[in-house]
Amino acid sequence: MGILDSKIPSGPLAEKWTKHKNEIDLVNPANKRNIDIIVVGTGLAGGSAAASFAELGYNVKTFCYQDSPRRAHSIAAQGGINASKNYQGDGDSDYRLFYDTVKGGDYRSREANVYRLAEVSGNIIDQCVSQGVPFARDYGGLLDNRSFGGVLVSRTFYARGQTGQQLLLGAYSAMNRQIHRGKIKSYTRHEMLDLVIVDGKARGIIARNLITGEIERHSAHAVVIASGGYGNLFFLSTYAMGANVMAAWRTHRRGAFFANPCYTQIHPTCIPVSGEHQSKLTLMSESLRNDGRIWVPKKLDDAKAIREGKLKPTQLKEEDRDYYLERRYPAFGNLVPRDVASRAAKERCDAGYGVNKTGEAVYLDFDAAIMRYGSEKALTSGLKDADDAHIRKLGEEVVEAKYGNLFQMYEKIVDENPYKTPMMIYPAVHYTMGGLWVDYNLQTTIPGCYSAGEANFSDHGANRLGASALMQGLADGYFVLPYTIGDFLADDIRTGPIPTDSEEFDRAEKDVLDKINRLMSAKGVNSVDYYHKKLGKIMWNNCGMSRNEKGLKEAIKEIAALRKDFWENVKVTGVANDKNQELEKAGRVADFLEIGELFAMDALERKESCGGHFREEYQTPEGEALRDDENFKFVSAWEYKGEPKDAKLHKENLIYENIEVKTRSYK
Numbered sequence: 001m002g003i004l005d006s007k008i009p010s011g012p013l014a015e016k017w018t019k020h021k022n023e024i025d026l027v028n029p030a031n032k033r034n035i036d037i038i039v040v041g042t043g044l045a046g047g048s049a050a051a052s053f054a055e056l057g058y059n060v061k062t063f064c065y066q067d068s069p070r071r072a073h074s075i076a077a078q079g080g081i082n083a084s085k086n087y088q089g090d091g092d093s094d095y096r097l098f099y100d101t102v103k104g105g106d107y108r109s110r111e112a113n114v115y116r117l118a119e120v121s122g123n124i125i126d127q128c129v130s131q132g133v134p135f136a137r138d139y140g141g142l143l144d145n146r147s148f149g150g151v152l153v154s155r156t157f158y159a160r161g162q163t164g165q166q167l168l169l170g171a172y173s174a175m176n177r178q179i180h181r182g183k184i185k186s187y188t189r190h191e192m193l194d195l196v197i198v199d200g201k202a203r204g205i206i207a208r209n210l211i212t213g214e215i216e217r218h219s220a221h222a223v224v225i226a227s228g229g230y231g232n233l234f235f236l237s238t239y240a241m242g243a244n245v246m247a248a249w250r251t252h253r254r255g256a257f258f259a260n261p262c263y264t265q266i267h268p269t270c271i272p273v274s275g276e277h278q279s280k281l282t283l284m285s286e287s288l289r290n291d292g293r294i295w296v297p298k299k300l301d302d303a304k305a306i307r308e309g310k311l312k313p314t315q316l317k318e319e320d321r322d323y324y325l326e327r328r329y330p331a332f333g334n335l336v337p338r339d340v341a342s343r344a345a346k347e348r349c350d351a352g353y354g355v356n357k358t359g360e361a362v363y364l365d366f367d368a369a370i371m372r373y374g375s376e377k378a379l380t381s382g383l384k385d386a387d388d389a390h391i392r393k394l395g396e397e398v399v400e401a402k403y404g405n406l407f408q409m410y411e412k413i414v415d416e417n418p419y420k421t422p423m424m425i426y427p428a429v430h431y432t433m434g435g436l437w438v439d440y441n442l443q444t445t446i447p448g449c450y451s452a453g454e455a456n457f458s459d460h461g462a463n464r465l466g467a468s469a470l471m472q473g474l475a476d477g478y479f480v481l482p483y484t485i486g487d488f489l490a491d492d493i494r495t496g497p498i499p500t501d502s503e504e505f506d507r508a509e510k511d512v513l514d515k516i517n518r519l520m521s522a523k524g525v526n527s528v529d530y531y532h533k534k535l536g537k538i539m540w541n542n543c544g545m546s547r548n549e550k551g552l553k554e555a556i557k558e559i560a561a562l563r564k565d566f567w568e569n570v571k572v573t574g575v576a577n578d579k580n581q582e583l584e585k586a587g588r589v590a591d592f593l594e595i596g597e598l599f600a601m602d603a604l605e606r607k608e609s610c611g612g613h614f615r616e617e618y619q620t621p622e623g624e625a626l627r628d629d630e631n632f633k634f635v636s637a638w639e640y641k642g643e644p645k646d647a648k649l650h651k652e653n654l655i656y657e658n659i660e661v662k663t664r665s666y667k
């Protein structure tokens with residue numbers, strides 16, 4: 001266990017995946033009937049993997065903590081999914097998607113994995129269309145595309161602002177077909193609390209039935225962890241409230257290395273924080289940057305007047321506005337990658353130009369787009385004499401057709417009409433690029449334990465480009481794991497069912513029960529949320545959009561102290577052997593309190609700035625991220641050794657043979 005062999009196949013980049021598929025072991029259809037696979041998580045990654053395994057003939061058990069796979073966090077995805085189909089004829093190709101993704105990740109991802117992702121991206125769209133996913137179409141009936149940040153082509157397929165929901169309906173339908181056939185047994189409202197290892201291989205899980213509180217043992221020949229990302233350790237984020245790190249973290253505690261924990265994506269276009277009692281942040285999709293222009297006032301006095309409610313943004317003349325992204329990055333403008341856009345917003349707000357009461361907001365303005373679309377509509381409708389008001393009305397209709405649900409959401413939350421006055425936005429935690437370390441087969445350092453989707457670290461390097469998480473999750477589930485898992489399972493055709501009455505299951509169950517008892521018997525005074533909020537503040541202040549040595553060292557100390565306090569002074573109400581949401585939260589926060597420390601350690605160790613990881617000590621004179629390719633062109637993979645402070649760092653060196661590693665410029 002624990003040797004970092006990424007198993008990248010030899011041969012030319014574009015042939016690696018085909019060659020690999022031709023060479024790895026297969027399990028014949030009759031033998032698949034004798035093999036069981038557990039899939040933890042039924043979002044896009046887990047749902048697509050489970051449906052594909054079952055379609056191939058394996059017996060699958062799926063687990064999720066929601067009451068239906070339909071409610072996975074994937075449902076929240078708004079903007080779209082990338083694929084290199086080149087439907088726009090604007091020069092796209094597998095190579096370009098590969099190139100953009102590696103560059104977007106600031107040259108901190110594996111070439112071979114990313115190329116494979118680009119290679120299968122077109123298949124994902126075909127698969128989803130045949131499932132009936134209603135992607136947007138252009139006037140001729142063909143699939144439409146829009147642009148996302150960090151690229152110069154239009155390759156994002158979308159279903160209004162609900163792409164994740166529609167894709168999840170597709171994956172869930174595919175799952176349901178298999179549930180109906182008896183090939184998938186779906187355990188909803190079940191939470192994986194531990195991984196069971198037998199003879200060095202992942203052979204099952206311990207789960208808690210969240211309705212009855214019962215602890216259950218489930219065995220299989222392989223386990224797939226597709227449990228999503230851990231951004232909720234910041235407390236405030238755009239994630240679903242329940243999103244957590246438990247399944248991945250407990251797998252880490254059993255021996256799976258955890259890669260790049262400090263790589264977090266801060267999304268530039270979220271509705272700003274409004275106060276202390278908030279528990280959730282809302283994303284305004286990146287697709288809005290196709291048409292919205294980002295600005296702040298040019299003069300500090302105007303910004304102050306706006307903050308004090310004495311001036312309206314619509315009263316500010318064009319020449320008094322600073323479209324700072326267009327100014328700093330003329331080639332990519334408002335569509336620079338998320339890390340760049342987020343830091344630029346912070347820079348303006350830190351300099352005093354913020355436009356809401358807290359000074360932490362910039363404008364996203366649709367006025368120009370409304371008038372542009374309106375004029376075009378008037379022309380194509382033969383309305384030669386349309387006045388401004390009419391043109392505006394027509395333009396608003398076009399914008400509504402494109403982004404209507406997002407505008408409605410904004411209005412409901414902020415109580416301002418974004419067609420009439422610019423939206424206010426500010427960066428927020430949105431995605432974690434770090435996750436379980438996996439090799440080319442998506443296998444963790446524990447044989448038989450795989451990881452897919454946001455739970456693994458695989459393809460995004462130090463920054464994820466928009467619309468590439470859905471692509472990666474579905475690539476993993478529909479097109480990678482169904483092949484690669486067979487390579488491991490081919491040795492298990494004669495193993496027979498894995499018993500659950502073994503010592504290994506006894507021990508794992510005992511560990512789980514001990515932890516639950518410890519939580520229930522702490523006679524403390526503070527709620528679980530009290531600790532979660534405190535952790536979130538430490539993370540945001542010291543490990544957020546920018547980090548420095550002093551702050552990271554403080555964070556490590558503060559998190560360790562907070563964790564100690566948690567175990568002594570937390571109060572978990574209710575009982576263990578019944579439905580108990582406070583206990584569920586306590587288990588999740590206990591894990592956040594561990595990964596938070598590792599996160600800060602990882603950020604401290606990485607003495608460079610790259611992608612979402614911005615170390616203040618390492619920046620160019622213009623304030624851009626300054627990488628250190630000589631010393632940090634590696635994946636950090638942490639091995640669990642007890643307390644987070646004892647974790648051991650392993651390095652997987654990244655080799656670039658097909659792409660020139662350059663300064664990452666979007667100018």
Ligand SMILES: Cc1cc2nc3c(=O)[nH]c(=O)nc-3n(C[C@H](O)[C@H](O)[C@H](O)COP(=O)(O)OP(=O)(O)OC[C@H]3O[C@@H](n4cnc5c(N)ncnc54)[C@H](O)[C@@H]3O)c2cc1C
Nearest residue numbers: 041042043044045065074077079080192228453454469470
């Ligand atoms: C608001 C928002 C908008 C987004 N928009 C886009 C977009 O437009 N394009 C894009 O590419 N990406 C987008 N993303 C990112 C993308 O949605 C996610 O990265 C992706 O959906 C994650 O999918 P997943 O299957 O890996 O995990 P999830 O969808 O998070 O699913 C996790 C699953 O694991 C289960 N689970 C977790 N822990 C346990 C446990 N211990 N036991 C049992 N089950 C467990 C859950 O029940 C769930 O079924 C967006 C993200 C957000 C927050």
